[in-house]
Structures are given as C-alpha cells and as structure tokens.
Amino acid sequence: MVEPQVESKFAPPLVNCVQCGGMLPQGLGEIECVLCGALCRVSHQPTVDALTKETVQCPHCMIAVEAGTDQRPVSLNCEACSGSFTLSRKLVKVEIQCPSCEANLRIRPRPGKRELNCPACNNPFNVSF
Ligand SMILES: [Zn+2]
Ligand SMILES: [Zn+2]
Ligand SMILES: [Zn+2]
Numbered sequence: 001m002v003e004p005q006v007e008s009k010f011a012p013p014l015v016n017c018v019q020c021g022g023m024l025p026q027g028l029g030e031i032e033c034v035l036c037g038a039l040c041r042v043s044h045q046p047t048v049d050a051l052t053k054e055t056v057q058c059p060h061c062m063i064a065v066e067a068g069t070d071q072r073p074v075s076l077n078c079e080a081c082s083g084s085f086t087l088s089r090k091l092v093k094v095e096i097q098c099p100s101c102e103a104n105l106r107i108r109p110r111p112g113k114r115e116l117n118c119p120a121c122n123n124p125f126n127v128s129f
Helices: 045-052
Strands: 006-008 030-034 041-043 056-057 064-066 074-077 084-088 094-097 104-107 113-117 126-129
Touching: none
Parallel strands: 006 084
Antiparallel strands: 030 041, 056 064, 074 084, 094 104, 113 126
C-alpha cells in the first residue's frame, strides 16, 4: 500500500543566488546554485517555525497531527490511529504573462532559461528565473 500524501501549506521563499542572481532550487539550508555552482545559505526563520508547528489532518482518521520538523517531505505517524503518511513539499507556482496574448499562466519555476508554449495562443516564448 502506498502511503497517502498530504501537501504542506508552507514553502520557503524563492531566493536568488548571491553570485549570479539566478533562482535557487527551493529549500532551506545549504543550497547549490544549479546555474553557477555557488553554495548559498538559505535561512528563513518564519518558514522554519511555520513548518515545524504546522498541523495537518491525518488522512486516515482526520485528527490533527503536528509536523514537529521543518523537513519536507517527511513521513509522519499519527498517534491516534498509528497510520502513517507523507507530508510533502508545497509545490510553488508563479504567475507569468504571455508576451503575445497577455494570458496569465501559472507555472512551476525552475532555475535557468527555458522555452514555453503558451496554451492560449500557441506562441513560444522564453522565461528565465
Ligand atoms: Zn548562481
Ligand atoms: Zn490518524
Ligand atoms: Zn499567449
């Protein structure tokens, strides 16, 4: 049986590499820039606090379970029903605008440059983070 997954409500803020200004992979701690290889220290105490104190509903018995850690994903055990489940990372999306038709698109940001096809007008355009 696959453990049920619950998505976390909090995510670390998106930060830029101190060296090249590109977007860093999301996370906290020592994060390596995928664009230039620089090691950047990302710390954000409000996020750490929010993640540690986050309570989620056990998918088995619906009782509130406290995460108790800022690690995501993390496997949690419900004390009430002893069921286990995975508390996964929040998937962050950003809104961008198509330069041709100005449609708003929600995409998952990834470091670097890539080409997207606008689903509304089918025109390709480049985005970089
Ligand atoms: Zn960099
Ligand atoms: Zn439970
Ligand atoms: Zn478009």
